Amino acid sequence: MFEQNLAAPDVTADVLVVGGGINGVGIARDLAGRGWRVVLCEQDDLASHTSSASTKLIHGGLRYLEYREFGLVRKALQEREVLLRSAPHIMWPLRFVLPHDASMRPAWMIRLGLWLYDHLAQREFLPGSHGVALQHSALGRPLQPGWRCGFVYSDGWVDDARLVVLCAQDAQRHGATILTRTRCERLQAHADGWRAELQSRDAHTGQATAQTRVRARCVVNAAGPWAEHLLRQVMAVPPQGSVQPASSGRLRLVKGSHIVVRKLFEHDHAYIFQGQDRRIIFAIPYEDDFTLVGTTDVEHHDDPGRVAISEDEVQYLCHELGRYLAQPITPADVVWAYAGVRPLLDDASGNAAAVTRDYQLQTHTAPAPWLTVWGGKLTTFRVLSEQAAGQVGALLGEQRPDWTASATLPGGDLGQAMGQPAQPGRAHRQWAQWLQARHPGLNPALLNRWARSYGSAALDLLDGVRHTADLGAEVAPGLHERELRHLMTHEWARTADDVLWRRSKLGLHLDSAGREAVARWLTSVRPQ
Template sequence: MSPTPSSTVSAPADHTVDVLVVGGGINGVGIARDLAGRGWRVLLCEQDDLASHTSSASTKLIHGGLRYLEYGEFGLVRKALMEREVLLRSAPHIMWPLRFVLPHDASMRPAWMIRAGLWLYDHLARREFLPGSHAVALDRSPLGGPLQPGWRKGFVYSDGWVDDARLVVLCARDAVQRGAKVLTRTRCAHITAEGHGWRAELLSRDAHTGDTVRRVSVRARSVVNAAGPWAEHLLRQVMRVQTPGNHGQGGQGGVGNPGRLRLVKGSHIVVPRLFDHDHAYIFQGQDRRIIFAIPYETHYTLVGTTDVEWRDDPARVAIDGDEVAYLCRELGRYLARPIQPADVVWSYAGVRPLLDDASGNAAAVTRDYLLQARAEPAPWLTVWGGKLTTFRVLAEQAAHQVGALLGEPRRAWTADATLPGGDLAGVMCEPLQPGQALSQYLGWLLTRYPWMEVELLQRWARTYGSEVPRLLEGASTCAELGAEVAPGVFERELLHLVEHEWAQTGDDVLWRRTKLGLHLDAAGREQVRQWLRQRAVQSFVRMRGVGA
């Protein structure tokens, strides 16, 4: 569809699109992907790297949110539960089922109440392959082995795990494959209503120096504000749009303060593996906050999260010593082998942009979302709040509303779609069992590529899924994967991350596209950073036509 003619004459734009999406977190890339798949011309800009803030700092769960039942958020929990298996099918290499162990603390609530809540959790939405909940005698089960002897009764239930930062990148790649443009490290400096649409000025910066290297002009028929913690700033300071009331849909009803965000910091720590089995634990702190202990990157355990009000710049968020001590202390109530702050090998923190529901307790703030759409002064939509598990349905509803604003609703399509790397069955040409697809696929890879080191092939399978055969095309030895830049890290992988996944810096590769930062020593991490810096210099030289 051609854009609506402007009532004024203006300078040509570098890009003319139907929708400008601002924000490269999970909601932004999910919306860009959905819109592009419906045939709209889409451009997404992100001021930093993809998933560089909230969307890489989650607890990395695909879950209904068992604890939200206690706050009466049955609609949100049901919506999230309905999405679990949809998401798990879409990218089984980066998402898989996970069983959770909940030790029963009689001082918090009676066992019958836990059973009732888990029954509801099992039945609020249809399950096809995730098993239901059951009670467990922890004093007679290996699941109780890591716990202090006093924890005798517990419950086991299902949810899922996800590599959150890779989920964002795969959605962005899918959007591009369907025609969208994605510009990272590109800040939206100005958005001005122009005729029946918008004119935006974007500033792209160098990933290594921070210098502005390019100004980009965009003419868009509509704007989607998916800036997460910066959504209010973008709407009121960059777009200068007033929001007198709430006429959105999709998430929470009866919101106390529509169109306002409440920033809540969540922090996590990573420690050497605390238990040998493949289940996760969900503990309740003495302050009634929830703490997860999750198997992570084979050799580690991920522990989190905290809920702390945040009133500073979201870009400055960091875990503090009190939070580390809190997580260690609360784990000590449950585990036979307590951990100390000195055991922490990595930590991270993120700001959750939650929809302000006037709750006094940060842990009780709703994780639901609101989509606020307007046609004046030109079509725009803002995403308020949300959570990782509901990103796809949020994007679907947002795309419906954008289509309505543009006068041409188009059909939804993402419910049955796979993400790049997710079609494991298609590569193997055989059906796979849901929940077991990754292990079956890995067995197929080990037979097909016996020359690959098992640990390396396992990591590639979990990272790149069905794209592994393409990445290995033409190679029959590891030497044919290019130089080994760091132990187990070959040039072919780094080139893929740079050329197809927007990676530019060491942190992009080591902590977001992969978690190699946990597995390499300081020298190995620096070797990866140096390779990327040298690659950036070579690209600059080629671009300028300098040298031989």
């Protein structure tokens, strides 16, 4: 599936969705599954901004209880197991260790907060919280001896960029047209809806290629940090229309940055630390050999597309970890870093870390039907999309039933693929073992990565494959032509960054020569 050529004078759709982050693809998926004709355009690659720069957690947000955001926490907790069941190959449970700092708050307050966290929403397979004596546990070994007690609780982990791709795939399977590297240049209201001018660009050169005109009955603005720009500069909504979040008056852009270092501990739990400024720092097992550390909360006033971690942020994360770890890290230990801009509802919080992560959906019927998504967080994308699809249906004059709560994402039907029940919370390990037993002639490390990345779709990649030679040339260690062609054909990948940092994290495992080899191969076979 190379760039789709929509060269006809007009492409007619019910809904045009602008934005290929998690909210945009989630809404496109939900609408297409309800039978609406959907076109989605994204100016860059899928998940190339905010949605690939998260802390990669499916969580209720324990710290939001302190800000009394009980509704947001409950909504997120209700979604945890729904999401974990929908794509168990890229999402699974994760246990968190919270060392107790008596100078911050008493132990009884932590216990009360964790009791609420355990009971605000039903849990079917995630274990509840409990205390732990760190000085007598393997969980305490990486920590300084002064940390003597703590707590353990459950949340989940997700490969955020792959989640976006899976939603886009599911949207396409239900009939949606997905246009990546296609910017919405103009939106003009007409009596029967909107006329949109879309401009596609070459992934390697940036040169303009196809121009597409779309006629849509309704527009969904899921542009994230660019939501206000789309309304004011592209849509040119009349000034009398309210084009800002009703609760605040403006969108607040907050940069969150993360660092990746070599593995800091051997067990499979993550840590949640509280900084001296009361911000939360996570240290999470990552890509087998690494630890992911983050995040920061820094006001961002520049172009959302131009964002990078600062030296001060790196120093801050290293310093805060130094309060807890027996072997502190320094900026020299950082092997990779990333940053993203979160578009948050401005709730007048002075502290950027305290700004709400809830969302608001805003609909209008004039000058033509449109909906804007303000704010949001990764964990609540599905329920946000469900609510947005319902509101779009109301704008279009027809309500169609919900469907995503019990649906799996592409590759998520592991039990059906194995012909045996998938164990909740352990299905990803069960699937990897099944796949390795089925293909004993292939590298177990490769099969384990494919099991986690593609789920049951790995069977398509392995169709007709008996030996490593059947995978084609090894372009870089562990990355063969067969997989690269799959990523181009089925996952919209075009550049080395698409492959190495979003569809996978192989960029962490390859040296510069390997990364350059992937870039050369993709350039040599790019669609004409």
